[in-house]
Amino acid sequence: xxxxxxxxxxxxxxxxxxxxxxxxxxxxxxxxxxxxxxxxxxxxxxxxxxxxxxxxxxxxxxxxxxxxxxxxxxxxxxxxxxxxxxxxxxxxxxxxxxxxxxxxxxxxxxxxxxxxxxxxxxxxxxxxxxxxxxxxxxxxxxxxxxxxxxxxxxxxxxxxxxxxxxxxxxxxxxxxxxxxxxxxxxxxxxxxxxxxxxxxxxxxxxxxxxxxxxxxxxxxxxxxxxxxxxxxxxxxxxxxxxxxxxxxxxxxxxxxxxxxxxxxxxxxxxxxxxxxxxxxxxxxxxxxxxxxxxxxxxxxxxxxxxxxxxxxxxxxxxxxxxxxxxx
Amino acid sequence: xxxxxxxxxxxxxxxxxxxxxxxxxxxxxxxxxxxxxxxxxxxxxxxxxxxxxxxxxxxxxxxxxxxxxxxxxxxxxxxxxxxxxxxxxxxxxxxxxxxxxxxxxxxxxxxxxxxxxxxxxxxxxxxxxxxxxxxxxxxxxxxxxxxxxxxxxxxxxxxxxxxxxxxxxxxxxxxxxxxxxxxxxxxxxxxxxxxxxxxxxxxxxxxxxxxxxxxxxxxxxxxxxxxxxxxxxxxxxxxxxxxxxxxxxxxxxxxxxxxxxxxxxxxxxxxxxxxxxxxxxxxxxxxxxxxxxxxxxxxxxxxxxxxxxxxxxxxxxxxxxxxxxxxxxxxxxxxxxxxxxxxxxxxxxxxxxxxxxxxxxxxxxxxxxxxxxxxxxxxxxxxxxxxxxxxxxxxxxxxxxxxxxxxxxxxxxxxxxxxxxxxxxx
Numbered sequence: 131x132x133x134x135x136x137x138x139x140x141x142x143x144x145x146x147x148x149x150x151x152x153x154x155x156x157x158x159x160x161x162x163x164x165x166x167x168x169x170x171x172x173x174x175x176x177x178x179x180x181x182x183x184x185x186x187x188x189x190x191x192x193x194x195x196x197x198x199x200x201x202x203x204x205x206x207x208x209x210x211x212x213x214x215x216x217x218x219x220x221x222x223x224x225x226x227x228x229x230x231x232x233x234x235x236x237x238x239x240x241x242x243x244x245x246x247x248x249x250x251x252x253x254x255x256x257x258x259x260x261x262x263x264x265x266x267x268x269x270x271x272x273x274x275x276x277x278x279x280x281x282x283x284x285x286x287x288x289x290x291x292x293x294x295x296x297x298x299x300x301x302x303x304x305x306x307x308x309x310x311x312x313x314x315x316x317x318x319x320x321x322x323x324x325x326x327x328x329x330x331x332x333x334x335x336x337x338x339x340x341x342x343x344x345x346x347x348x349x350x351x352x353x354x355x356x357x358x359x360x361x362x363x364x365x366x367x368x369x370x371x372x373x374x375x376x377x378x379x380x381x382x383x384x385x386x387x388x389x390x391x392x393x394x395x396x397x398x399x400x401x402x403x404x405x406x407x408x409x410x411x412x413x414x415x416x417x418x419x420x421x422x423x424x425x426x427x428x429x430x431x432x433x434x435x436x437x438x439x440x441x442x443x444x445x446x447x448x449x450x451x452x453x454x455x456x457x
Numbered sequence: 458x459x460x461x462x463x464x465x466x467x468x469x470x471x472x473x474x475x476x477x478x479x480x481x482x483x484x485x486x487x488x489x490x491x492x493x494x495x496x497x498x499x500x501x502x503x504x505x506x507x508x509x510x511x512x513x514x515x516x517x518x519x520x521x522x523x524x525x526x527x528x529x530x531x532x533x534x535x536x537x538x539x540x541x542x543x544x545x546x547x548x549x550x551x552x553x554x555x556x557x558x559x560x561x562x563x564x565x566x567x568x569x570x571x572x573x574x575x576x577x578x579x580x581x582x583x584x585x586x587x588x589x590x591x592x593x594x595x596x597x598x599x600x601x602x603x604x605x606x607x608x609x610x611x612x613x614x615x616x617x618x619x620x621x622x623x624x625x626x627x628x629x630x631x632x633x634x635x636x637x638x639x640x641x642x643x644x645x646x647x648x649x650x651x652x653x654x655x656x657x658x659x660x661x662x663x664x665x666x667x668x669x670x671x672x673x674x675x676x677x678x679x680x681x682x683x684x685x686x687x688x689x690x691x692x693x694x695x696x697x698x699x700x701x702x703x704x705x706x707x708x709x710x711x712x713x714x715x716x717x718x719x720x721x722x723x724x725x726x727x728x729x730x731x732x733x734x735x736x737x738x739x740x741x742x743x744x745x746x747x748x749x750x751x752x753x754x755x756x757x758x759x760x761x762x763x764x765x766x767x768x769x770x771x772x773x774x775x776x777x778x779x780x781x782x783x784x785x786x787x788x789x790x791x792x793x794x795x796x797x798x799x800x801x802x803x804x805x806x807x808x809x810x811x812x813x814x815x816x817x818x819x820x821x822x823x824x825x826x827x828x829x830x831x832x833x834x835x836x837x838x839x840x841x842x843x844x845x846x847x848x849x850x851x852x853x854x855x856x857x858x859x860x861x862x863x864x865x866x867x868x869x870x871x872x873x874x875x876x877x878x879x880x881x882x883x
Contacts, residue, residue, distance in 0.1 A: 385602050385628060416602040416628040417621075455621050455629070 132315050137307040139281035140170045140246075143288040144208065146317050148178050151206060154292055157184040157193055158210030158247075167212045168248065168307050194220035194245070198227045201243040206292060211247035214263035214301060221266060228297040229272030244291045245299040249277070250342055250392045251440060252304035257428035260436075262393035264340070267299045268369045268402075274298040274323055275369045279344035281311040283367055286321030294323060303342040324371035328380070332360030335450045336380040338403060339390040340366040343441060347390050350446035361450060369399060377403065378411050385416040386453035390446055395423040417453040422446050459534035459543070460509025464524040466615035467496055467503040468793055474498050475523040476530065481513045487533055494530075500760060500796070501789040509533045514540050526615065599626035606631045636735055636742055636821065637798050657744045659737070666741070670857035680736075681856040684815050685864045689875045691831050691846045697878040705773060715751075715805050716776035718828060721874040723747045723767035724881045726801055729867035733800050735821040736858050742821075750799030750819065753783045760786045761819065763799045807831060813849040823858035827851040848875075 134142065148154045155178075156162075156171055162185040165172040175183040186193035190211065197207040211217040217224070228241045245267075251260035267275045274296055278284040284302065291298035313319075329344055330351050337347040344365045351361040362380045366373060381387050387407060389400035400421035407419050425439045464474050477495040481487055487507045494505040507513075511533045518530040534540050597614050599607070603626045607614050610631070617634045619626035662670070673681035694717050702711045726733040726747045735742040747768040750761035762782035764775055785791050801823075804816040807830035816827035829849040836845045850871070854864045874880045 412601045413605040414602055416600045455627055 131312045133310055134281050134285075134313045135307065136278075136281045136284050136302070136309045136311070137168060137170055139285040139311075139313045140288055140302065141172055141174070142313070143285045143292070144171065144174060145177065147289055147292040148174070148182060150317070151292075153204065154206045154208065155182040155184065155200075156208045156210060157186050157197060159186055159188055159212050161185060161210050166210060168304065170246075170307075171210065190216050190220040191223060194223040195227065197243050198223050198231070198241055201228070201241040201297075202231065202239050206242050206244075208244040208246060208292060211245060213259060213304070214245075214247050214249040214266075214299075215259050215261060217245065217247070217263065218266065224267065224273060224297070224299075225270045229270045232296070233272065240295050241297050242295045243297050244288070245297070246288065246291075247302060248304040248307075249301035250303050250305075251424070251429055251436070254431060254433060254436060255429075256431050260429035262341075262391065262424065264301060264369055264391070264393055264399050265397065267301075268399060272297070274371065275301065276323060276367060277301045277341035277369060278321075278367065279303075279306065279329075279341055279365055281309065282313045283321055283327070283365075285313050286319055287323070287367065290320040290323050293320065298323070301341060306342055309345075321367065324368045324373055326373035326376035327365045327367055328362065328376070329365045330361065330363035332362045333383055334360045334362075335454055336362045336364060336384045336387040337390060337446060337450065338364045338366065338377060338380070338387055340369060340399070341392070343390045343392055346441060346443050347446060349443040350390075350450065353443060353447050354450055359450065359454065359456070372402075372406075374406060374410070377406060378414075381407060381411045382414045385414055387415075387419045388446060388449045388453060389419065389421045390423075390441055391421070392424050392441055395421055395426055398423055417455065420449040420453055422449050459514070459532050459538055459540050460507075460511065461529040461543075462493065462505075462507065462531035462533060464496070464518075464526050464528050464530050465505060466526045466613065467505070468498040468500045468616070470500070470613065470616070471498040471526055473523050473525045476518050476520050477502055478520055479516060483513055483516055486512050497789065499758075500793070501791050507533060511538075512536050514538075515543055517543070597626065598624060600628065603627050603631050610635055636737055656746050657742050659740045659742050661740055666857075669860075670736075673856045680818050680820055682815075682818060682853050683856050683861065683864075684851050684853055685861070685868055686813065686849060686851045687868050687872055689848045689850060689872045690836075691848045691875060694875050694878055695831070695846055701772060710773055710777065712772050712776040714831065715803075715807075715828070716772050716779065717878065718805070718826075718875065719749050719751060719764060719767055719775050719779070719803060720770070720772045721871055721878070721881055722801070722803055722826060723749055723764075724874055725867055725871040727768045728870050729863070731863050732824050732854075732859055732867045734823045734858050735800070736823055736855055737821065741823075741858050744800040746800070748798060748800045750796070750802035750822070751779055751783075752802060752804035752816075753786045755787050755789070760791060760796050761799060761802055762786055762791055762795050763797075801825070803828060807848065813851055815851050816853050818853050818855055820855075823855040824864070825853050827853065 144156065156174065160167055161171045162175040162180060162183045171183060194209055197209040200207045224245065228243060231239050231241045249264060250262040264275060264277065267273050274294065276287040276291060276298065278287045288300050291300050330348055332351065337351060339347045347363045351363050354361050362384055364376060364380050389403050391399050393399060400423060404419045407415065422441045422445045424441060427439060429439055430436050467474065474496040477497050479494050481493045487493055488510050489507055491507045492504045493507050493513065496503050496505050513531060514534045515532040518524045524530050532540050532543050598619060599614055606628060612631065612634060614626060617626050617630050620630050621627040694714060698712060698714055698717060705711055730743050733744050733747055746766055748763050748765045749767040750763050752759050752761050764778055767775060782791060782795060799822060802819055802825040804825060805828035806814055807828055811829050813829040814827045816825045818825050831846050831848045833844050834847040835842050852864055852868055
């Protein structure tokens, strides 16, 4: 085990997979000469050369399409989006090409590629650069989606994504890149897609979440523990495929759940989780499932309004007490 | 909109009620909260209050007739409001017709001919087809988990009061109801005092205890009973009763042997808390207070009024409470909180000439004493046959909670206290 930042863990994953498999290559804006906007591809141009680490024009639809084409003919491209906000420009290639190709080619043409970059709001980047894009990707059958919250999960999930034969989006977080944690240094360490992880154990209430919100949930759980309430924090890690068994297991134990995400509430990931709980865990529920999300508005630039708009540990604590009938 | 007066669940186990008396007649004006009828439940005669303002327009269930909980038994409406949907035609629907036949209840879901012919069907009326008994004029709100737990335990939700938002019944309400008996409809100081966590201790079940519970339940049924019998020499207890009664005579009070038995049982339970317990299914609840249920025969049944904190009360007070509650029990006037929440029970059939018997445990309690009569019996003492006043006590134990040796130790203490009543003071 080594202590790495989330950023270094991703870099290790890329280097190890490029080393292991010649068909893996990286493309995106400033990934080569500049080492990536967030330095995730640091040193890779020098190590693997400009055929495998490719700077592209500012043209998300174009280079994403290039990636899809390369994957169709046998390469394993890793497309970096400077942020997933910009990938909205490329959604036609993601949804209409990458996600549907296997289906439309009667199973003959797979698209083994990875889309990666940060999702969610950082700090004061304005409405257009501060949104969680999970729902855009999770909505369409054919794309897998993972959201690592820790350095170990970042490395293990990115490696699993590169090895997977379907298109996989790996959504990171700008505020996560400097988070440190223990990471196994085994070259074949992977975190399988579709397996959730219990980040904290408790039997009173289930906080189910993904991505950076795992840290907000853990902070809330710490506050609740001071009041004698033990929260189970379930990090989904993978939104497609989804670990439904883990969700049902925690709710069967606690009988109450709160979903935390930094996306919009309307038709959000949490809405999907609530639907599953209604269908499969109805008789286990002692309270309606609540969601803590970004407010249903474009992100304000004003610092205080931004803080108010985002989910916070305080709001998670409040929701947990509500489902516990403890307020 | 007319207010339907429904047969309400006035006792925890009530399924139907008999209208003893209408206190308002058709045509009387009523306001919400007015007592409009006396209803006899399975346990007591209770008062039914109006839950709407207006005129009592229609009585659908006559005095003496019964109706299932939830059924409409009368209608309150404005003086000129259309109530034809309830099958009311001018001057018809007199209550007398319905007297002793089947419940003549107009179920709103099955419109009578009159309603079917009415041009304006009551489409705005909320469907009541499968609604549970009306409480506060609406359906019972309970979380899905609470409903499942109640169904598993055979608990009637209409007898449980909800602590969640808008009175929603949630898991903790079911847990309270299962361990302490269902709560009274009105707030009462006694049951709330019972809910204090300091009053009991929940012991988690050891693997051995779980195995004992499972195996013995498989063997005998839901409550695995076993029975322990002792003979008690009641000579000293009879003397104690005489001297206490001599003291009480000028106050016009007296005690019975049964009062002494209640007091001795409570004192013995205090020393053997393992017997003063409830079986919760996944835990054993051991109580720090002793509430003795005393079985009282009433016409067509029995009921167990409770002497609370019997270990801390004088015999005269216990006697007074038992006689007062037994009197009201026979008149069916006991409130639910007066007969739910015992930690242990006593059934005494001595006065009926019963020598010995076994009593059936009242779950979730773990034990009950069956007291036989005091009889002059030849007994061998020091090689001599002498005549003694003997009484036989059989204790029924829930083997999931109480083992043979535990019950035997409790009975030994009880015998010691009855054979030497002074021991209760030690």
